[in-house]
Amino acid sequence: MHRISAEAIEPGSHIGIAAPSTVIEKDFLIRGSEKLASWGFTVSFDERVLRKHRSFAGNDLDRAEVLKNLVCDSAVRAIWCARGGYGVTRILSLLDKMKIPALMAQDPKLLIGYSDITALHLYFYQSIGLKSLHAPLMATPTWMKISSSRARLLCKILAGKMLLGAKSHSTRWPTKWLSAPKLKGKTAMEGIVLGGNLTLIANLAGTKWQPSLRGAILFIEDCGEAPYRIDRMLTQIRNAGMLDGVRAVICGDLTADVSLKYGEKRTAWKEVLQDCLASHGIPVLIGAPVGHGKQNEPLPLGVRTRITRAGKLEFLEQVVSI
Numbered sequence: 001m002h003r004i005s006a007e008a009i010e011p012g013s014h015i016g017i018a019a020p021s022t023v024i025e026k027d028f029l030i031r032g033s034e035k036l037a038s039w040g041f042t043v044s045f046d047e048r049v050l051r052k053h054r055s056f057a058g059n060d061l062d063r064a065e066v067l068k069n070l071v072c073d074s075a076v077r078a079i080w081c082a083r084g085g086y087g088v089t090r091i092l093s094l095l096d097k098m099k100i101p102a103l104m105a106q107d108p109k110l111l112i113g114y115s116d117i118t119a120l121h122l123y124f125y126q127s128i129g130l131k132s133l134h135a136p137l138m139a140t141p142t143w144m145k146i147s148s149s150r151a152r153l154l155c156k157i158l159a160g161k162m163l164l165g166a167k168s169h170s171t172r173w174p175t176k177w178l179s180a181p182k183l184k185g186k187t188a189m190e191g192i193v194l195g196g197n198l199t200l201i202a203n204l205a206g207t208k209w210q211p212s213l214r215g216a217i218l219f220i221e222d223c224g225e226a227p228y229r230i231d232r233m234l235t236q237i238r239n240a241g242m243l244d245g246v247r248a249v250i251c252g253d254l255t256a257d258v259s260l261k262y263g264e265k266r267t268a269w270k271e272v273l274q275d276c277l278a279s280h281g282i283p284v285l286i287g288a289p290v291g292h293g294k295q296n297e298p299l300p301l302g303v304r305t306r307i308t309r310a311g312k313l314e315f316l317e318q319v320v321s322i
Contacts, residue, residue, distance in 0.1 A: 003129035003192075003302055005321040006077065006110035008160035011040025013077040016070040016109075017138065019049035019057035021116040022085025024139045026050055029082060032138040035146075036080070039155055049082060056087045063087065064094035071103050077110070078158070082139035084115025089203055092123055101127035110158070110320055113137050115223075115292065118196030121301050122204060125194060126211040131302035131319045133157065134196055134219070134290065142296070150297070157298055160322035162315065165306075170313040173297065175287040177311045178270060179278030181248060189283075190316070191247040193305040195219035197291075198254075202233035205240035214245030217305055221252030221291030227268035230254060234276035248283040248307060249273075252299075253291030285311055 009015070015036055017029070029050065033043045046066045051058035058066070070079050095101070104124060111120060111132040124130040135154060136143050153169055156162055163169065181189055194213060195201060198220045204210050222230065237243060254269045270286070277284050285307060289295035300319035307313055 001129045003131060004105060004108050005131045005319065006108040008320045008322045009041070009078045009110060009158040012042065014042045014044065014075045015078045015080050016073065016076040017043065017045035017049060017082055018067050018070055018079050019082045019139075020063045020067055020091060020120065021057065021081070021087035022055055022083050023052045023057045024049065024083045028139040028141070028144070032082070032140070032143050035143065036138060039151065055085070057083070060091050060094060064091040064098060067091075067095070068098050068100055068103070071100055071107075071109060074107060079109045079111050080138050081111075081113030081117045081120075083137050084113065084117055086116055088116050088119040089200070092119065092209055095123070104128060104130060114296065115197050116200060118200035119204065119209075121196055122194065122201070122211045123209055125302050126209060129302065131300065133319055134299040134301055136296050154298055157300065157319060160318045160320045162300070162318055164316060164318075165314050168313065168315045169297070170288075170299075170315065173287060173289055173313065175250075175285050175311050175313060178251070178273055178284040178286045179282075180311070181283035188306045188308045188314075189247055190304060190306045191215055191217040192302060193217045193219055193250070193299070194301055196221070196301070198222040198230065198233050199225070201242070202236045205237050205242055210240060210242065213242055216246060217248050217250060217307065218243075218246050219250045219252060219288070219290070219299060219301075220254075222254055223292030224257035225254070227272045230269055231272045231276055234272065238276065238280070243277075243280070243282060246282055248285060249277055250288050250307075250313065251284060251286045252288040253293035253295075256292040285313070288313070
C-alpha cells in the first residue's frame with residue numbers, strides 16, 4: 001500500500017482539537033489546550049466539541065463535521081483528539097459520505113490519540129495509507145500529569161526528529177518474547193506497525209472498514225477487560241481472517257483495572273495470548289508500556305518497524321515527512 005505522511009509539526013504549527021467520541025469536560029479541554037500552547041503550538045477548537053448528546057461530544061453529524069472542518073482547514077497541521085470512550089465507529093459512514101479520506105489525502109494532517117481513536121487510525125490507514133500517532137489524549141486527567149521527558153519525546157516525534165533504529169525510544173521498553181519467532185538465521189523481522197485498542201479492532205471485524213493486516217506487526221492494548229473477553233475478541237478477529245499474514249503481535253497494557261473489576265489473576269491474559277496467538281504460530285512480544293495503564297509511551301502507526309531477535313522494537317522511519 002502507498003503510504004502518506006503529514007508534514008513535520010514544530011513550534012508555531014497549528015493543532016486542531018477533535019472530539020469524535022465521548023463528551024469532554026471544558027476545564028480539561030482548556031487546560032489541555034494551554035499545555036499544547038506552552039509547547040509553542042497554535043491551538044484551536046470548534047465550540048461544538050463541548051456539545052453533549054447522550055454520552056457523546058455532540059450528535060454524530062456534529063462530530064463528523066468538526067472532523068471534516070479540521071481536515072479541510074489548510075492552516076491545521078495536526079488533529080489531536082480530546083478524549084476516547086465510545087463514538088468513532090458511529091460516524092465512519094458519515095466520513096465516507098463526506099469523502100473525508102480523499103480530502104485528507106489532498107492535505108494530510110497528523111492524527112493523534114488512542115483508545116476509541118483506534119478506529120480512526122485504522123480507517124485512515126486502510127483508506128489512504130495515512131501514518132498516525134498513538135499517543136495520550138489531550139483533554140484528560142492523565143494529560144495534565146504528562147512528564148517533561150515524555151513531553152520532550154512527543155515534540156521530537158512531531159518535528160520528525162525521532163531517533164530511529166537501535167536508538168529508538170522504544171528500545172528502552174521492557175519488552176520480551178512470550179513466543180519468539182523462528183527467524184531462520186535472520187537477526188530481526190520487519191513490518192508496518194498497525195493497531196491500537198483491541199476492542200476497536202474487534203469492532204471493525206466484519207464491517208466494510210475491516211482493515212487488512214497482512215504483513216503487518218499488530219499492536220494491541222485494552223483496559224478493564226477480563227481475560228475471557230480478551231480471548232473472545234482475539235478469536236473474533238482470527239475468525240474474521242484479520243490475523244492471516246500478521247507477522248507478529250506486540251502487546252501493550254492489558255492489565256489496567258482487570259484485578260479491580262474482575263478479581264482474576266493479573267497474569268491470565270498471558271495464557272490467553274499463548275492460546276489465541278502463539279499456538280497458531282504468531283510470535284507475541286509483551287511488555288510495551290503503551291495503553292491505558294500508568295504509562296502510555298507514544299507509538300507511531302503505519303511506519304516501518306523492526307523487532308530484533310532480542311525482542312526490542314526499532315522504528316525505521318519518521319511518522320511525519322521532513
